[in-house]
Each structure stands twice: as structure tokens, then as C-alpha cells.
Amino acid sequence: MNGKFFNLKKEKQDRMINAALKTFALHGYRHASTDDIVREAAISKGLLFHYFESKLGVYTFVYDYSVRYMILELGNVSSQETDLFELIRQAEASRMRAMREYPYMQQFLNRSMSEDVSEALLAVEEKRNMLLDTYEDIYGRADYTGLPAGVEGEKLRTMMDLTVKGLMTERFLDASFQPEMLYREICSYLEMMKKLVYGQP
Numbered sequence: 001m002n003g004k005f006f007n008l009k010k011e012k013q014d015r016m017i018n019a020a021l022k023t024f025a026l027h028g029y030r031h032a033s034t035d036d037i038v039r040e041a042a043i044s045k046g047l048l049f050h051y052f053e054s055k056l057g058v059y060t061f062v063y064d065y066s067v068r069y070m071i072l073e074l075g076n077v078s079s080q081e082t083d084l085f086e087l088i089r090q091a092e093a094s095r096m097r098a099m100r101e102y103p104y105m106q107q108f109l110n111r112s113m114s115e116d117v118s119e120a121l122l123a124v125e126e127k128r129n130m131l132l133d134t135y136e137d138i139y140g141r142a143d144y145t146g147l148p149a150g151v152e153g154e155k156l157r158t159m160m161d162l163t164v165k166g167l168m169t170e171r172f173l174d175a176s177f178q179p180e181m182l183y184r185e186i187c188s189y190l191e192m193m194k195k196l197v198y199g200q201p
Contacts, residue, residue, distance in 0.1 A: 001061045005051040016041045016048070018102055020062045025108040025172075029059055029120040056119055063112060063124040066105050067131045073098045074134055082143040084153065085194045088160055091138060092186050099179035107172050110165055151197055163189055 005013065019041035023032045034055050038045045052058040073094040081087055095106050109131070115121055144153030164186055171182050194200070 001053075001057055002051045005061075012043075014101070016043065016051075017062055017065060018104065020058050021066070021102055021104040021108045024059060024062065025104040025111050028111055029055075029115050029117045032059075034058070056123060059120055060123045062108070064127050066102070066109055067127040069102070069105065070095070070098055070109065070131060071134050074138065077138050079141070082141050084139070084142040084144070084157060084160075085190050087138055087142055088157075088164075089187060089190055091135075092164065092183055096179045096183040099182075103177065103179065104172075107168060110168070148197065148199070156193075156197065160190065160193060163193075 005016075016037075019037045022040060023036045027033070027036070032055065034045060034048060037058065038048050041048070048058065052061060074091060076094050076097075077087065077090040081090065098105050112120075112124065112128070139157060142153060142157070147153055147156070167185060167189070168182060171177050171185075
């Protein structure tokens with residue numbers, strides 16, 4: 001990656017980053033096309049390759065950028081919080097803030113977890129582990145001792161994670177997607193699940 005990319009105006013940087021995030025999020029690495037990226041970013045292919053050399057170069061850069069950006073946002077999750085539902089809510093608030101600037105960032109990160117192209121997997125392996133470790137650190141704070149008998153904390157967390165991913169995937173198909181609306185919807189599911197778990201009316 002050519003370091004001069006960061007000499008570009010922020011608006012142009014973000015346009016190129018968002019174009020790549022959208023393309024990889026929608027099509028995955030194998031089927032993503034640099035033609036789609038340059039069309040979305042409204043730049044020439046020569047300019048894209050000037051800064052990133054190849055499709056893999058673009059993918060590696062936006063993955064690294066996304067992980068760093070997301071870890072920075074996730075730093076806002078309280079280190080003192082131990083309630084699982086509140087930890088999830090705070091983590092989702094962090095992801096919502098990231099998506100205000102980069103709408104396809106989380107969907108791109110989700111999609112990258114199921115990539116099957118070895119060169120893409122190897123290129124981002126270290127950063128992938130960094131992000132996973134960050135989430136494990138956050139959810140490792142959860143105290144499950146107050147859960148009702150028969151409710152397993154890890155399974156509850158997995159169920160909520162799958163619900164959030166499903167909502168996100170579904171909402172991204174809507175052209176009028178707004179991070180704030182998704183966040184409110186996720187919070188409503190969290191509240192409903194919490195009431196069900198603790199038997200609240």
C-alpha cells in the first residue's frame with residue numbers, strides 16, 4: 001500500500017474506503033471486482049492500483065483499517081460492566097458509531113469471517129485474531145452467575161450474536177439503511193430477550 005494515500009483529502013480517502021467495503025461486503029473477496037470499486041468510488045483504475053497495487057492490496061488495507069477503527073470504537077465499552085445484555089448494547093453502540101462513517105464496515109467484517117480464498121485469509125489472519133481477542137476481552141467480563149437455572153450464558157450470547165448478524169444482513173438489503181435505526185431495533189431485541197430470560201413482564 002502506498003503511504004501517499006493518506007495525503008489525499010479525507011473525503012476522497014473515505015470514498016475509496018467505502019467503495020471497497022461495500023464491494024467486498026456484498027460480493028466477498030472471490031467475486032469482488034476492482035471495476036466495481038472504482039465505479040463506486042468514481043476514480044480511475046490506474047489511481048486505485050497506484051495506491052494499492054492489486055485487489056488483494058485493497059482488501060488487506062480495508063481489513064486492517066476496519067479492525068483498527070472498530071477496536072478504537074470498542075474501547076468505549078465500559079471495562080467495569082459485567083451484565084451481558086449491557087455489554088452487547090455498548091458494543092452495538094460502538095459499531096453503530098463506526099457505521100455512521102463507514103456504513104458497510106461491519107457487514108464487511110462479518111463477510112470476511114466466511115471467506116474461503118486462501119490468499120485473503122492469510123493476508124488478514126493476524127488482524128482477524130486481534131479483533132476476535134477484543135471481543136473476547138469484552139464478553140469475558142460477563143457475569144453469568146445471576147442467570148436463571150437452565151440458561152447457559154455462552155449459548156445466550158451466541159443466540160444474540162446470530163440475531164444481530166441476521167438483522168444487520170436483512171437491513172443492508174434496504175437502500176434506506178440507517179445505523180441508528182438498526183441500533184434501536186437491536187436494543188429492542190435485547191430488551192425483549194432480557195425480559196424473557198429473567199421472567200419480567
